[in-house]
Amino acid sequence: MSTDSREIAFAAGTARPAFVGPRDRESFFDAQRRNRRATWRMSGLCTLAGALMGIPLALTITPLLYGAALIVADVVNIWWPLPPVFWQLSGEVARYGIASLESLLQGRFANLHALALGAAVMLFPGAALSFVLWLGMNALFRHGGVGGALLALNAREPSQSDLKELRLADVVQEMSIAAGLPAPRVMLIDAPGPNAAAIGTSPTDARIVVSRRLLDDLSRDELEGVLAHLIASIGNGDLRIAFRVTAIFETCGLLLTVINAPFGRQSHRTLWRIVRYGFAGSAKNGGKESAAVADILTRNLSLEADDIDRLFDSTKRRSILRSTRNFLLFPIFLTNFAIKMSLWFFSSTVLGPSLGLLWRTRKYLADASAVQLTRNPDGLAAALQKLAADNGPIPGGECAPHLFVIKPGASDKRSFDAQDARQIELLAQAWTASAQQSGPAVPQASAGDLAAMFKEAAATQRAAFSGDPQALARVNAFKQSLSTLDPALAAQIPDLANFAAARQGDTAAIARLLANRRQQVSTAKVLSPTPASAAQTAQSASGESAGIASSGFVGFYPSLKRRLKRLDRMGAHAEVEAADPKMRLVILVFSLVFGPLFLLLIGLFLLLITILVLSSLTFVVIWLAIIHQLFALITHH
Amino acid sequence: MWILLLVAAALLVWIIAAFNALVALRVRVQNAWSDIDVQLKRRHDLIPNLVEAVRGYMQHERSTLEAVTQARALAVAAPSGDLPQRIAAESALSGALGKLFAVAENYPQLRAVESVQLLQEQLTSTENRIAFARQFYNDEVMKYNTAQSTFPRNLFAGMFGFSQAAMFTAADVERAAAAVKI
Numbered sequence: 140m141s142t143d144s145r146e147i148a149f150a151a152g153t154a155r156p157a158f159v160g161p162r163d164r165e166s167f168f169d170a171q172r173r174n175r176r177a178t179w180r181m182s183g184l185c186t187l188a189g190a191l192m193g194i195p196l197a198l199t200i201t202p203l204l205y206g207a208a209l210i211v212a213d214v215v216n217i218w219w220p221l222p223p224v225f226w227q228l229s230g231e232v233a234r235y236g237i238a239s240l241e242s243l244l245q246g247r248f249a250n251l252h253a254l255a256l257g258a259a260v261m262l263f264p265g266a267a268l269s270f271v272l273w274l275g276m277n278a279l280f281r282h283g284g285v286g287g288a289l290l291a292l293n294a295r296e297p298s299q300s301d302l303k304e305l306r307l308a309d310v311v312q313e314m315s316i317a318a319g320l321p322a323p324r325v326m327l328i329d330a331p332g333p334n335a336a337a338i339g340t341s342p343t344d345a346r347i348v349v350s351r352r353l354l355d356d357l358s359r360d361e362l363e364g365v366l367a368h369l370i371a372s373i374g375n376g377d378l379r380i381a382f383r384v385t386a387i388f389e390t391c392g393l394l395l396t397v398i399n400a401p402f403g404r405q406s407h408r409t410l411w412r413i414v415r416y417g418f419a420g421s422a423k424n425g426g427k428e429s430a431a432v433a434d435i436l437t438r439n440l441s442l443e444a445d446d447i448d449r450l451f452d453s454t455k456r457r458s459i460l461r462s463t464r465n466f467l468l469f470p471i472f473l474t475n476f477a478i479k480m481s482l483w484f485f486s487s488t489v490l491g492p493s494l495g496l497l498w499r500t501r502k503y504l505a506d507a508s509a510v511q512l513t514r515n516p517d518g519l520a521a522a523l524q525k526l527a528a529d530n531g532p533i534p535g536g537e538c539a540p541h542l543f544v545i546k547p548g549a550s551d552k553r554s555f556d557a558q559d560a561r562q563i564e565l566l567a568q569a570w571t572a573s574a575q576q577s578g579p580a581v582p583q584a585s586a587g588d589l590a591a592m593f594k595e596a597a598a599t600q601r602a603a604f605s606g607d608p609q610a611l612a613r614v615n616a617f618k619q620s621l622s623t624l625d626p627a628l629a630a631q632i633p634d635l636a637n638f639a640a641a642r643q644g645d646t647a648a649i650a651r652l653l654a655n656r657r658q659q660v661s662t663a664k665v666l667s668p669t670p671a672s673a674a675q676t677a678q679s680a681s682g683e684s685a686g687i688a689s690s691g692f693v694g695f696y697p698s699l700k701r702r703l704k705r706l707d708r709m710g711a712h713a714e715v716e717a718a719d720p721k722m723r724l725v726i727l728v729f730s731l732v733f734g735p736l737f738l739l740l741i742g743l744f745l746l747l748i749t750i751l752v753l754s755s756l757t758f759v760v761i762w763l764a765i766i767h768q769l770f771a772l773i774t775h776h
Numbered sequence: 777m778w779i780l781l782l783v784a785a786a787l788l789v790w791i792i793a794a795f796n797a798l799v800a801l802r803v804r805v806q807n808a809w810s811d812i813d814v815q816l817k818r819r820h821d822l823i824p825n826l827v828e829a830v831r832g833y834m835q836h837e838r839s840t841l842e843a844v845t846q847a848r849a850l851a852v853a854a855p856s857g858d859l860p861q862r863i864a865a866e867s868a869l870s871g872a873l874g875k876l877f878a879v880a881e882n883y884p885q886l887r888a889v890e891s892v893q894l895l896q897e898q899l900t901s902t903e904n905r906i907a908f909a910r911q912f913y914n915d916e917v918m919k920y921n922t923a924q925s926t927f928p929r930n931l932f933a934g935m936f937g938f939s940q941a942a943m944f945t946a947a948d949v950e951r952a953a954a955a956v957k958i
Contacts, residue, residue: 302893302897313904316909317911318912319912
């Protein structure tokens with residue numbers, strides 16, 4: 140297709156003097172094909188990275204497995220002596236492992252056959268266990284569905300009477316028809332930033348989540364572009380890829396939890412929760428629980444202290460008992476540390492970046508497919524520009540930070556814009572005015588102290604909801620004085636009398652409340668102590684989980700410029716400024732200076748991890764040998 | 777001897793796979809076609825409501841409304857087997873609707889009525905759905921035809937009764953109708 144257009148351009152060039160437009164046009168079919176190939180390449184890279192990360196992991200886990208098997212065999216051996224063939228075989232296995240380890244340590248690679256066999260003996264059990272656990276994680280969380288994410292995002296159903304929300308439902312239907320897929324369900328969130336995401340574990344339970352501001356800001360063409368991107372992403376199977384990748388991190392978290400299990404209460408609790416969830420997973424609360432469990436597992440991966448670290452806390456009082464225990468359990472501590480270290484290192488330098496690159500090709504692919512669906516690259520390009528220009532945070536978006544159309548903005552002070560400030564000032568004025576009206580019986584905060592005032596307002600509101608007449612009077616007075624200041628703002632506050640009547644079972648009041656549902660949502664935003672909630676969202680954003688999107692320094696979203704450039708090649712009329720040559724030079728110089736330093740750092744870390752893994756291996760082997768000898772003494776007596 | 781048998785078996789497996797792939801593509805094409813039908817039906821069902829809703833406001837545009845009603849009746853009555861006639865009738869309906877929307881621009885009070893707005897949104901969406909269903913159908917036809925006519929499947933596609941499917945081409949009237957925006 141691209142050669143065709145070039146020929147046409149050439150032919151046109153002979154007829155007319157100039158050809159206007161980019162020369163490197165690309166049809167959306169070609170773009171999709173290219174991005175699919177890129178996906179294959181990147182998944183190859185990811186597999187390689189995963190295998191690389193798996194080697195130290197398997198090397199540390201396998202001895203523990205052998206150790207557990209050996210201890211079980213020893214215990215059994217006390218009562219029912221095992222046949223000598225078993226001991227012969229296990230001795231053989233141990234010899235292979237030790238021989239290969241020895242040749243590795245001494246740098247002798249002469250006997251390749253023995254080395255390969257030893258590697259198989261050392262690597263296979265750990266790798267097999269990880270793989271089985273990964274399958275288990277896949278099965279465990281498949282039934283969890285999207286309920287947890289929807290709860291975290293505080294998503295709601297679209298209203299049937301709002302024209303814009305009806306239009307959203309229509310556009311989703313149109314795009315699903317264009318893609319030949321069943322239409323996914325749509326939910327709305329009242330977030331400060333315009334953004335949208337496709338969440339779920341597979342195309343069958345996929346949901347599209349759209350922030351309300353997207354509907355207010357975008358035209359129909361742009362909305363089509365955004366939804367086409369999401370539906371194309373669902374159709375291309377991105378959700379499944381993301382789900383499987385997340386399961387890798389969850390598996391690593393589970394392994395760490397299991398290793399920690401004998402030493403502390405925290406991992407007991409986690410394990411117990413997983414087991415309980417596994418048995419009652421598809422119960423009504425399954426979605427929420429699955430999200431919570433997954434969050435705990437991925438959080439385990441961070442380098443924070445866990446049970447074993449606490450056990451070895453050196454700041455605690457020293458005693459002979461503790462020292463003995465620490466000495467005896469030292470190999471486990473080392474293993475735990477080695478696993479954590481290698482997981483952290485490999486996932487942030489190898490696996491994370493390659494996953495980021497893989498995910499970028501999926502985003503480009505979804506863009507190209509969206510152009511196929513809408514045949515209107517301008518719509519998507521304009522929408523992306525608008526979203527990027529006004530990018531705001533999505534509260535609760537940390538549960539699926541990689542599934543949005545563009546990267547959700549960090550929650551910062553900017554979202555707390557001038558309009559909000561004006562509203563808060565008005566609310567505060569109205570609140571102080573209402574205090575004078577309703578008499579001195581109500582305790583009141585000083586006019587200057589905003590935080591105390593909002594606290595008081597929230598408390599009064601709660602009291603009014605539960606039917607306190609004095610509080611109700613105060614809220615009504617507040618509403619009245621607000622309506623003199625700003626009628627539009629006052630109209631957003633629901634009539635609390637309706638709530639009181641509805642509690643008594645008045646159907647008309649319930650109907651009024653339902654009609655006001657949308658206003659209520661925005662009221663909650665207005666009435667709630669805004670500075671506190673802003674602080675809360677900031678807190679939840681900073682405490683993001685160590686899951687798929689936060690590992691590694693390569694982002695999961697392609698830059699806006701690159702996306703626009705590709706859309707431009709497919710025919711969009713986006714303004715893409717060329718890269719500044721000066722900037723390029725600076726980057727080149729920087730990478731020349733810091734590149735070698737970085738490589739040196741990576742080399743040092745690799746060395747450290749090798750030493751850690753090998754010493755953990757050695758210590759565990761010595762430990763096991765001692766335990767085995769003890770058992771042998773018992774049985775011989 | 778064994779090698780010959782093996783090659784023959786491989787060939788058979790390949791032919792079966794290719795045949796099944798073609799059948800799957802054909803089913804998708806048929807499915808896409810019926811999707812267009814569903815959307816056309818939806819449009820037929822919506823039009824009477826729209827005409828009723830705007831009739832009171834557009835007393836002076838009786839002829840435009842009549843044209844829409846008539847075009848709809850013709851489209852509904854068109855025999856489902858006779859493709860050219862159906863396409864012509866649907867195109868005429870799209871044209872009449874386009875004219876109605878154009879005329880409705882002159883009635884600002886009409887655009888303020890919520891029920892009319894909702895209907896107009898629904899109708900715009902239906903026009904879009906028809907256009908997208910047709911686009912999907914054409915994409916599927918393209919895949920199906922390409923799969924049939926590329927070597928080596930073209931050697932046996934005709935033998936098993938696969939034939940090229942027809943694209944749904946848009947008349948100019950219909951293109952104009954698809955450009956209608958609220």
